[in-house]
Amino acid sequence: MEMYQLIRKGEMHKVFCEDFLLATKLNEQYTVYGVFDGCSSAINSHFASALLAKVVRKELQSLVIEPFNSISTLFSNSIFRSMRSLQKIKNDLLLETDELLSTMILLFVDNFSKKAQILAFGDGFIAINGRSVSIDQNNSPDYLAYHLDELENINDFGKWLNEKARVFEISEIQDVSISTDGINSFQSSEIAEEDDNPIIPSDYFTNNSFLLHNKSMLARKYNILKTKYRMVNQDDIAMIRIIA
Amino acid sequence: MKNVSSPNYADLDFNLDFANFNPEEIEVDETINAVFVVDTSYSVSTYINELNTAFNDFTESMQKSHVADKLFVSIIEFDKKVRVSSGFRPVGSIPVMDFSKNLGGWTSLYDAVFTGLKNSLDYRENLENSGVETKTLLFVITDGEDNSSKNPASKVKQIITKLKKDEKSAFSFTSVLFGVGDQANFEKAQLDMGIEHLAQIGTSGDEIKKMIGFISQSISSVSAGKSLTPVF
Numbered sequence: 001m002e003m004y005q006l007i008r009k010g011e012m013h014k015v016f017c018e019d020f021l022l023a024t025k026l027n028e029q030y031t032v033y034g035v036f037d038g039c040s041s042a043i044n045s046h047f048a049s050a051l052l053a054k055v056v057r058k059e060l061q062s063l064v065i066e067p068f069n070s071i072s073t074l075f076s077n078s079i080f081r082s083m084r085s086l087q088k089i090k091n092d093l094l095l096e097t098d099e100l101l102s103t104m105i106l107l108f109v110d111n112f113s114k115k116a117q118i119l120a121f122g123d124g125f126i127a128i129n130g131r132s133v134s135i136d137q138n139n140s141p142d143y144l145a146y147h148l149d150e151l152e153n154i155n156d157f158g159k160w161l162n163e164k165a166r167v168f169e170i171s172e173i174q175d176v177s178i179s180t181d182g183i184n185s186f187q188s189s190e191i192a193e194e195d196d197n198p199i200i201p202s203d204y205f206t207n208n209s210f211l212l213h214n215k216s217m218l219a220r221k222y223n224i225l226k227t228k229y230r231m232v233n234q235d236d237i238a239m240i241r242i243i244a
Numbered sequence: 245m246k247n248v249s250s251p252n253y254a255d256l257d258f259n260l261d262f263a264n265f266n267p268e269e270i271e272v273d274e275t276i277n278a279v280f281v282v283d284t285s286y287s288v289s290t291y292i293n294e295l296n297t298a299f300n301d302f303t304e305s306m307q308k309s310h311v312a313d314k315l316f317v318s319i320i321e322f323d324k325k326v327r328v329s330s331g332f333r334p335v336g337s338i339p340v341m342d343f344s345k346n347l348g349g350w351t352s353l354y355d356a357v358f359t360g361l362k363n364s365l366d367y368r369e370n371l372e373n374s375g376v377e378t379k380t381l382l383f384v385i386t387d388g389e390d391n392s393s394k395n396p397a398s399k400v401k402q403i404i405t406k407l408k409k410d411e412k413s414a415f416s417f418t419s420v421l422f423g424v425g426d427q428a429n430f431e432k433a434q435l436d437m438g439i440e441h442l443a444q445i446g447t448s449g450d451e452i453k454k455m456i457g458f459i460s461q462s463i464s465s466v467s468a469g470k471s472l473t474p475v476f
Contacts, residue, residue: 211268211375219273220375227372227412 001111001173002243003033006205006218010182010235016046019180019238020053020102024060030074031109032060035124035238037180039101039143049102052144055089056082056104071108071117076158079119079144080151087148100145105135105178107242114244116170118178119161125184125239127177127206128170134184134202135166173244177206182237189230199229206241217241262331264367265316267374272314274377276466277332277368278459281360283386283424284343285323285351291424292344294449295385298456299341305460306335311467318363322356323348324392332367353386354393357400357437360384365403379466382419383459384439387447389428401438408440418466422455 009017022034036053038045059081063074090100103122110116118126122141126133142164154160161167170176179202186201204221211217218241225231280299288295306315317338319329327346330338361382368378390397407413420441423430434442443458445451 214268215271216273216375223273223372223375223377227375227377 004241007238018045019236020049022053033107033240037103042098042101116173118168120166123181125179177241179239182235185235186231264331278381279318279360281384291447294452320360324350350392351388353390384421387424397436404438
């Protein structure tokens with residue numbers, strides 16, 4: 001499988017890019033990809049997204065994977081353990097909940113069967129084999145960090161996860177993208193002329209085949225949007241596209 | 245009928261095959277394009293061995309450096325003729341150079357700089373259209389003044405002035421003229437062509453090494469997003 005990735009700071013952020021990327025191979029069979037978007041109105045959100053990504057990676061890497069485990073089980077176990085770790089880190093570092101607010105979209109891929117699952121906490125954008133979905137919670141995402149204290153009282157974590165997160169099952173991965181909502185924040189820096197076929201950045205990144213098989217595809221498309229179409233992203237963007 | 249004389253194009257190669265690297269095969273989204281315009285008129289024979297050694301050391305060290313993936317090099321040699329030894333290629337595929345192979349008479353400095361500059365801008369445009377951001381460094385190494393160009397220096401100056409006025413390219417293009425020895429008025433050549441920086445250096449091995457060292461340093465600085473401030 002080919003993996004393309006892009007992370008860029010948005011115009012409205014002065015100093016930090018608050019998005020983060022994750023790509024981690026668990027074994028020959030499983031690989032997990034993730035995009036994270038720190039909440040702009042919270043505190044040190046670049047730290048929140050990076051921390052969450054690192055915690056999730058650590059818990060994914062330490063999963064004990066049995067041949068009979070389904071992707072859902074592995075997902076559920078890793079998120080549960082991540083939340084527990086995050087709660088411990090929160091206490092150890094005396095962090096406020098506002099310092100842990102980040103969205104998270106994870107793509108869990110079975111490289112053998114080509115089956116995959118996406119789990120989304122909060123806003124973002126996904127494209128599955130040509131079909132796109134914008135996940136919009138009106139900029140009030142239900143962040144994972146809001147639920148850390150509930151952890152001990154959850155009886156059926158798998159059920160809880162299905163209620164709190166958006167879950168997308170993919171029977172055969174062909175061309176799948178996950179992105180933070182920055183992908184929908186491109187604006188033209190000049191008054192655009194009438195155009196019968198205006199370019200749609202999300203479509204250009206996730207469905208267009210220009211520079212396919214070139215590892216810098218997304219970065220170069222980003223440059224083309226900027227230089228040729230004068231379009232710049234207002235919000236940070238982190239995205240991953242997987243082609244089987 | 246008035247006798248109209250045709251210009252003598254015999255010494256200008258209009259079939260210059262730059263064979264620049266295919267932009268679609270580039271696997272980075274930003275490149276540094278360094279073009280070397282190197283004087284190979286007879287007079288450079290006093291330091292040609294030092295230049296060969298220093299240039300080939302430069303290539304070898306750049307091939308191992310952290311900028312290797314994004315460094316593209318083009319080499320133009322000139323005496324009376326302008327020869328494209330290499331279009332823009334990844335530094336990893338630049339061969340060992342021997343500038344003494346084609347030593348000849350006269351100095352077509354302006355033609356050579358014009359040729360190198362034009363190719364670098366054409367290639368830059370191709371790269372930008374395919375999503376590759378580019379920084380261009382033009383290094384001219386000569387020991388003499390122009391005495392045989394078909395193009396006036398002003399033609400070069402016009403291009404550089406336009407580049408420096410354009411917000412898009414003003415900070416991504418830098419040009420340096422290295423005047424080797426003290427036989428020529430390099431300042432005039434620099435000013436007439438509008439080249440931004442002038443460095444006069446001696447013909448000793450150490451001086452040539454210093455020049456190439458400066459070039460390596462410039463490439464690293466530009467790669468790190470810093471501007472080039474020549475200090476010799």
